[in-house]
Amino acid sequence: MIHIILVEDDLYIQEYFAHLLTSDGRFRLAGAVRDAFEAETLCDQHIDLVLMDVLTLHRHSGLAAGRRIKEAHPHIKVVIMTSLVDPEVLAKAKAGCADSLWYKDHGDEQLLDVICHTMQGERVFPDESPAVELEGILSNDIAPAQLEILRCFIRGMTYAEIGKKFGITSDGARWHIRELVKKCGFANKEELVAAAISGKLIVTTLKDE
Secondary structure (H helix, E strand, O other): OEEEEEEOOOHHHHHHHHHHHHOOOOEEEEEEEOOHHHHHHHOOOOOOEEEEEOEOHHHEEHHHHHHHHHHHOOOOEEEEEEOOOOHHHHHHHHHHHOOEEEEHHHOHHHHHHHHHHHHOOOOEOOOOOOOOEEOOEEHHHOOHHHHHHHHHHHOOOOHHHHHHHHOOOHHHHHHHHHHHHHHHOOOOHHHHHHHHHHOOOOOOOOEOO
16 A cells, blocks of 8 residues: 655645545555645655645745655655646656656546556656647747746846846847747737746746745
């Protein structure tokens, strides 16, 4: 039997996943919490897997908690579950924060399969994050470099700071933002930023500590 800790801050969704797990004889729910950092305190030799949301209570990062759990308890597997389509989430999960990742709109049976395959030693990750519609185009039509410039802009960096980071001029950074506004079909940069945040394409609120 697989002993699981479930981390989900939405109590309704937490109850749903808890029922999904306890209804399956392969799993035992050892704990259900809303805060990723709290889950770290529950991990011991009896836990086999943590099913971890990314954005949890107090904006605590499930990715950061997942990395620390894997470092402190190498025997514990971490499966990230998320509705955030930010490519950075998938990249960080692959880079050591998790053993597998499942997007919440991909179906319950797939989640259970991901858990079982992960416990068998497999790493289960999609090739890329799902695309988000941004008015005139899909997010996967945006060049990765431009997406990173947009990420920095949304995080409050000035054009000069963005230019320095990417080895371009401040006017060059401004041009990229204007080009994204035009390419995506928005009237201004405020609409672009709002769409990127509401569509969960860019996540800026996670706390690692």
